[in-house]
Amino acid sequence: MNFHVLTLFPEMIENGMATSITGRAIEKGAISIEAINIRNFAFNKHQSVDDYPYGGGAGMLMQAEPVYLAWEAAVAGIRERRSHTATGEVHSGAGEIIGEMSPGIVIKEKNQVIAGEMPPCTIYLTPQGKTFSQEQAREFAQSEDLILLCGHYEGIDERVLEEIVTDYVSIGDYVLTGGELAAMVVMDAVSRMVPGVLGNDESAGTESFSAGLLEYPQYSRPQVWHGREVPEVLMSGHHANVDAWRREQSIIRTVQRRPDLLKTADLSNKEWNFVRQLKKQIKEEKNE
Numbered sequence: 117m118n119f120h121v122l123t124l125f126p127e128m129i130e131n132g133m134a135t136s137i138t139g140r141a142i143e144k145g146a147i148s149i150e151a152i153n154i155r156n157f158a159f160n161k162h163q164s165v166d167d168y169p170y171g172g173g174a175g176m177l178m179q180a181e182p183v184y185l186a187w188e189a190a191v192a193g194i195r196e197r198r199s200h201t202a203t204g205e206v207h208s209g210a211g212e213i214i215g216e217m218s219p220g221i222v223i224k225e226k227n228q229v230i231a232g233e234m235p236p237c238t239i240y241l242t243p244q245g246k247t248f249s250q251e252q253a254r255e256f257a258q259s260e261d262l263i264l265l266c267g268h269y270e271g272i273d274e275r276v277l278e279e280i281v282t283d284y285v286s287i288g289d290y291v292l293t294g295g296e297l298a299a300m301v302v303m304d305a306v307s308r309m310v311p312g313v314l315g316n317d318e319s320a321g322t323e324s325f326s327a328g329l330l331e332y333p334q335y336s337r338p339q340v341w342h343g344r345e346v347p348e349v350l351m352s353g354h355h356a357n358v359d360a361w362r363r364e365q366s367i368i369r370t371v372q373r374r375p376d377l378l379k380t381a382d383l384s385n386k387e388w389n390f391v392r393q394l395k396k397q398i399k400e401e402k403n404e
């Protein structure tokens with residue numbers, strides 16, 4: 117997975133992703149992150165990247181041209197790398213199409229990419245986008261390259277968005293000062309779906325959220341802390357009982373904290389009855 121981030125603050129992206137699991141994934145080569153500074157593409161008279169909005173109003177807008185040139189540089193880099201990858205893998209013929217690699221890119225001859233290629237997925241991080249989800253993270257993880265566009269000021273000239281953006285993504289209903297943190301949220305969630313990024317220990321529990329239930333509570337040593345005991349069943353060594361207890365705790369927690377998730381949960385009839393019972397109990401407690 118190769119991330120290409122178009123931003124006015126490349127060091128924020130580089131520093132933010134260099135730590136912990138994503139940092140290790142970069143070192144291992146399971147993911148790569150290229151932060152492209154939009155300011156390097158401000159070739160106009162004043163080397164500016166922002167200007168006042170037509171029609172008036174507060175704040176400044178990012179101009180179309182520097183954003184477009186930064187995007188073109190990202191796409192050119194992707195095509196260049198893909199054409200190299202193609203040589204050696206694809207046997208060249210005399211002009212006819214001889215193979216297909218990296219979705220949408222058709223190889224005609226050695227090192228030659230022809231028309232019909234699709235530009236890579238380009239994500240604009242904006243509170244006006246579709247709310248990001250685990251499902252979307254899984255979809256994005258199928259791409260070999262993702263371009264992420266981070267806005268600043270009051271937004272970006274609409275015309276360049278129309279030309280380059282394939283997906284509008286928000287990370288929640290609140291407003292950030294810029295798209296960088298949102299881009300890092302997306303890259304983190306996508307990265308952990310990429311094979312080789314998580315170790316075996318870390319990948320356990322990955323699917324619980326997508327199954328429509330929250331994770332069960334967990335405990336480690338000591339057995340008593342601040343007078344609080346670890347639930348006895350977890351000390352029993354009885355695996356079936358432990359699994360049953362955890363499943364029940366997941367259901368209780370989901371009903372209490374995120375009842376909206378239950379819509380997508382796959383529960384047995386017995387468990388749905390348990391959910392009804394829990395909901396009734398919560399309602400009664402509220403009325404007391």
Ligand code: 6GU
Pocket residue numbers: 240241242243285286287288289290291292293294295298299
């Ligand atoms: Cl993706 N960008 C910005 N600037 N603010 C946000 C957001 C994104 N998602 C929620 N708030």
